[in-house]
Amino acid sequence: MRGKSNSSEMKMTIVRPEWKREITMKGWALGNEYSIILITSPARDKGQAFLKRENEMWNWQPTIDRVIKLPPSMMLQSWMGSDFTNDDLVKESSVVNDYTHTLEQDSIINGMEVFKITLTPKPEAAVVWGKIVTYIDKKEYNQHLVKYYDEDDFLINTMIMSDLKVMGGKLIPARMEMIPFENPENRTIIQYSDMQFDIDVNDKFFSLQNMKRIR
Numbered sequence: 072m073r074g075k076s077n078s079s080e081m082k083m084t085i086v087r088p089e090w091k092r093e094i095t096m097k098g099w100a101l102g103n104e105y106s107i108i109l110i111t112s113p114a115r116d117k118g119q120a121f122l123k124r125e126n127e128m129w130n131w132q133p134t135i136d137r138v139i140k141l142p143p144s145m146m147l148q149s150w151m152g153s154d155f156t157n158d159d160l161v162k163e164s165s166v167v168n169d170y171t172h173t174l175e176q177d178s179i180i181n182g183m184e185v186f187k188i189t190l191t192p193k194p195e196a197a198v199v200w201g202k203i204v205t206y207i208d209k210k211e212y213n214q215h216l217v218k219y220y221d222e223d224d225f226l227i228n229t230m231i232m233s234d235l236k237v238m239g240g241k242l243i244p245a246r247m248e249m250i251p252f253e254n255p256e257n258r259t260i261i262q263y264s265d266m267q268f269d270i271d272v273n274d275k276f277f278s279l280q281n282m283k284r285i286r
Contacts, residue, residue: 072241073268074239074241074268075101075268075269076268076269077100077266078099079097079265079267080096080264081095081097081098081263081264082094082262083153083260083262084260085151086260092152094110099272099285101273104124105124106121106277107123107285108120109285121160122277122278122282128141129279129282131279138279147199153259154228155259165196169192170190170198170203171190172189172190173190174186174188175187175204180208183208185206185207185208188205200227201224202219203219203220204220213243215232216230217230217232225252227252229250230247230248232247232248233248241268243266245264246261
């Protein structure tokens with residue numbers, strides 16, 4: 072899904088019973104440790120950027136000419152008013168390192184045979200979720216469904232990945248939909264319009280200075 076590095080263009084749609092909001096973005100990433108997301112619309116948010124370096128995250132707000140480092144207390148807050156949290160952006164790499172993985176009974180999703188894998192946090196891991204259950208297809212190894220549980224084993228969020236398309240030579244889900252269990256009428260949809268893999272970029276690209284001037 073990521074390659075060694077990648078660039079992407081996407082649209083995020085935040086859906087609520089009374090309203091809907093669309094945000095377009097560009098993204099660059101190096102592995103799971105480095106990423107920049109640039110907001111390209113709407114006009115009031117255009118130019119705002121987010122930088123992730125390992126487990127740290129910064130937000131550049133050009134309207135007030137200020138870089139804000141997000142403290143740990145803000146990690147569970149909504150990202151751009153969506154159903155994704157700041158922690159969702161920062162802790163992507165921890166899925167491998169911070170959890171013990173158990174292969175469960177295989178399942179079928181949309182006619183595809185999938186692996187069902189339960190992720191249980193290691194005792195020393197500083198993670199949000201009490202358990203994650205993910206379903207990965209056996210042919211292309213794409214995630215198609217992810218369920219997030221709290222420490223009391225209550226379902227909190229469900230992420231559905233669909234709309235398989237070839238982008239940058241890879242068959243990947245072009246649509247991600249996050250749905251909170253307690254408010255199923257709410258949802259956030261991320262639709263990728265373009266994705267390129269193994270681009271020429273290094274860790275120096277992911278700097279505070281570059282976050283301010285990237286376009």
